[in-house]
Amino acid sequence: MEKQINIWAKQLPPWLWNLAIIAFVLLIGFIIKVFIKLLLNYYKNKKEAEYSFFRSVVTHLSRPLNHFIPLFVANILLPFVALKDAYDNDVRRWLGIALLVSFASILMNAIKVLEDYVYYKYDFNKTDNLRERKVRTQLQFVRKVSTVLIIVITLSLILLSFDGVRKLGAGLLTGVGIGGIIIGFAAQKSLGNLLAGFQIAFTQPIRIDDVLVVEGEWGRVEEITLTYVVLNIWDQRRLILPINYFIEKPFQNWTRTTSELLGTVFLYVDYNVPAEPLRAELTRLLNETPLWDKRLGILQVTDVKETTVEVRMLVSAHNSSKAFDLRCYIRENMLKYLQENYPSSLPRIRVTTENNNGQDDFPPVKLQE
Template identity: 70%
Template structure:
């Protein structure tokens, strides 16, 4: 074959082999990721360990894949003589160029470092339940630069990864998925407390959402408008169950009071004084 054709063909084969090798590395990483996803399944009651491993695995996989792509592009570009000359010229100005690039990439480097911090110190994990920006949701994805929170109504809240390093937020599943749920009712002073305790116990025993840890009824406050604050405290194995259990208890207790103690529902009192005779 003539050198005119042989050199371009050799270069094309070299580039193709480089790309294929990079693709094999990426596919191998994906196979390992799938293996660990099957081994550490999130569909468990207490999945704290699985969430820890998946969070680290997802971040490390994305970082390594990005690194493979960058190295592959660099190898392909440097295989051309003209690009090697440009690279040698850039090295002579590496001092000033490095400062300029450092300032330009400051935000990206900050995101990358924040990603490493989140992956290994884990203030948040995959499938964690958060209250962030006034919204309740679960961590759906953690990338190198942002975090996706799946909100309860199926919207997606996208936040920069540095948000979880710099700003406060609530993590309901940081240590365990177990949660306490509360229901507050404001009732008249005439309401008897003991029947409500018995009714709450009956409701919880009949409901599979209750994890049988906490069952409490307390009068926690009295208000200026003539009512008392009654708190119903219960427990559940995760946040979704706790929310459903709270709604169930609230509805059932209101129905119980309406049926058995309607006179104890909140009311406004008005006292009327008759004028003494002769005035």
């Protein structure tokens, strides 16, 4: 086959032969692009919920393959291209650099294919998704570190392809110790954040989708990068914090071991409130709502103050969002129950006066607080 190609090369003028090779490479690229487009259109018509490893490969690797395969073919056919000696080395170098960059792009997108597979195996849409959040947090961090390493190695290989840079690198090795100390001191905070990122990824004080209370704000962990964490606050604001914040400062994690949560509802009522009817009403309300997970639902008189009695209701829910909604539901309906059935048990202030005989002049006056 190689002999036949050399025969064809000798039969054609150099410019025409080079043009034919370029046209052949472009044709291969066009055929690949059409084929991938047909595959994408085919998988687009399928249900989005269906996972397919082949579809993931086509989706993430279609773009890099569009330029990688033509460049790969061009590198194979390069020995048969008629070039002057003055241009031969430059063309080989730049074509090799382009192929290297294209291959790095394939590697970075291949990580996304792996990410899709892990997301499929560890589905987030669960009531208690602790294991899934663990895996996804580690995977996200590993993906970012791997991407940085691929970029650094690719740039290093590109620079080493130039003779001048190789000679310069050999000279720089003598001063790498002092340079490393200087760079380490200058990038102390950045390196601290990076090490904190490794610590968080594998010890996991926080994970993706964890519910946190930080700086007085309630929200979910939306993203963990190499240097900062994004917290999606309940009102759709974003709180950006340096990653070492979660190593150095205290914060609340409501989903550290499980998403299940207890919620409290307090009522402040008059001394004459009957506790048993309130317990019965609480049980009825809990049985009527899907927000309750049926683990805990109790009512207790927890304190007696100067003018009111403190009644605490302790209820449980599968996660923090349902716990908040359940507390609001119980608070609203228990207040309604008191208003309709025991209005005299609502908080009030009693005012009494005595005459000279020690008897009350006026009956108690009810004042709504």
